[in-house]
Amino acid sequence: MKFDTVITGGGLAGLIAGISLQKEGRSTAIVSSGQNALHFFSGTFESMNEAPARLLEIFSEAGIRVHYADGVRLMPMGTFKESALSLEDISLFEKPAFAKKALIVNFMGYHDFFSSFIADGLKKQGIEARIRLLRLPEMEHLRQSPSEMRSVQIARTMDRIWEKVVQEIRLLLKDDDAVILPQVFGLQDISVPGRIREALPAKVVFTGTLPPSVPGLRTQMQLRRRYETLGGTFLMGDEVKSAHLHEGVVHSLVTQNLGSHYLEADNFILASGSFFSKGLISTPDSVFEPIIGLDVKSSEDRNSWYDPDFSADQPYMDFGLVTDGELHPFKDGEALKNMYAIGSVLGNTRPELGTGAGAAIRSAFKAVDSILSKA
Ligand SMILES: Cc1cc2nc3c(=O)[nH]c(=O)nc-3n(C[C@H](O)[C@H](O)[C@H](O)COP(=O)(O)OP(=O)(O)OC[C@H]3O[C@@H](n4cnc5c(N)ncnc54)[C@H](O)[C@@H]3O)c2cc1C
Known part of the structure; x- marks a missing residue:
């Protein structure tokens, strides 16, 4: 199989690169083995x-x-963090004291939303906060098994019954000027968070839950759908195992499912993520890139890998x-002329590109521009 560009990794970086190239009429394939950081996404694109x-x-x-506005956003543990470009679901405030009284609403049996921490965080800002639990018959089947009471399962139900949830919240509201809800709305129907905001007479703030992230999963689905609509080939669940290269040029990739049917291309993009996605692997004494054995910037002194301060x-x-x-990227000191490394597989080796999702996007555009500039 021959393409203009083959991309390893279907996270944010790989998808942005794939969509950009397809839009320019290039034929691309994305090979993606599994979960990516979007499944854990806060909804905010750091450093953008x-x-x-x-x-x-x-x-x-x-x-x-x-959207973007200068200011802060509320984090799942009740702290506040500086604004960055965010999905529309995420509320951005001028300052942490964004309300006088807040009603925090959770669902009976749902333990992946930290309402008490949020209440404590709001109180520190002088916001009076009270927590109420909603018991909805539509969620009883999920409550039968604690493993079913997860964000995505709840979100599937919420897209259907959000109007009822709004009615129930109206009954709970007193003189609160803000309602805090878990981010479990709008998985399939993107309009739901906005419609809830319009339907309630208070500021509605959707706040992060334990993974999987509903807005992150939705973003991943939207990008993948767009990529495939543009004609891109998305090889989900396959894994790139090795590459054929000669004199600094990559010729093809070998994948788990395609075996001897190599993926050939003029260009290759490596968007395989960091440790979390197995784009980088660490052993007790080394850090390595598993597909080609590319050169990695790390430290030989293992004691210097971690800061004992957990939050540092x-x-x-x-x-x-x-x-x-x-x-x-380099292999044994030699740059691979037709391969580009983008996204979190770069770690923080390219500070000029920013961090987090901002770096993933900027590096994807940089590689795309380089590929398009070739004759
Ligand atoms: C848990 C977590 C949460 C984060 N949350 C945020 C956030 O809220 N905001 C923010 O700005 N940044 C966040 N980040 C930073 C994150 O790194 C970037 O935001 C960005 O999404 C990374 O995208 P990526 O495409 O480079 O890598 P990833 O999203 O990690 O995607 C890499 C993909 O490559 C696949 N892959 C790996 N090896 C192979 C192989 N051999 N063959 C085929 N496929 C392969 C993986 O399965 C995965 O799907 C988070 C990071 C982590 C780890």
Whole structure:
């Protein structure tokens, strides 16, 4: 099978690259073995404020709605973090004291939403907060088994019964000027969070839950659908095992499912993620890239990998592939001329690209521009 570009990894970086190339008429395939960071996504694109026009175009064509305002957002543990470009579901406030009285609503039996922490966090900002639990007959079948009481299962029900939830919340509301709800709305029907906001006479704030992230899963589905609509080939559940290369040029990839039917291309993008997605692997004494054995920037002293302060930025997050200015990764000191490394497989080796989702997007565009600029 021959393509213009084959992309390893169908997370945010791989999908943005794939969509951008398909839009320019290039034939691409994405091979993606499993879960990606979007399944854990907070809904906020770190290190991005105003999005570049090309990103807004991709999001708009995929049906993804984003916004930005200077200020802060409420985190799942009741703390506040600086604003960044966010999905429309995420409320951004000028300042942490965004209300006087807040009603926090959770669902009976749902333990993946930290209402008490949120209440404590709000109280620290001088916001009076009270918690109420809704018991809905439509969720009784989920409550039978605690393993079913998870964000995605609840979200499937909520898309159907959100109007009833609004009615129940109206009965609970007193003089509260904010309602805090778990992010379990709008998995299939993107309009639901906005309609809930319109239907309630108070500021509605959707706040993160334990994974999987409902807005993240929806974003992943929207991007993948857009990619496939543009004619991209998405090989879900397959895994790139190795590559054929010769004199600094990659010729083809070997995947688990396709066996001897190699994936050939003029260009290759590696968007295989960090440790979490197995784009990088760590053993007791080394950090390596598992497909090709690309050169990795890390530290030999294992004691320096971690900061004992759990909440500190961990040094291992800096580890990533060694690349040149065009994002070509190196193998044994030699740059691979037709391969590009993008997204979190870079770690924080390219601080000029930002961090988190911002870095994933910027690096994807950089690789795409380089590929398109070739004759
Ligand atoms: C748990 C978690 C939560 C995060 N939340 C946020 C957030 O809320 N906001 C933010 O800005 N940033 C967040 N980040 C940072 C995150 O790294 C970026 O936001 C970005 O989504 C990373 O995208 P990526 O495409 O580079 O990698 P990933 O999303 O990790 O995707 C890599 C993909 O490659 C696949 N893959 C790996 N190896 C192979 C192989 N051999 N063959 C085929 N496929 C392969 C993996 O299965 C995976 O699907 C989070 C990171 C983590 C780990």
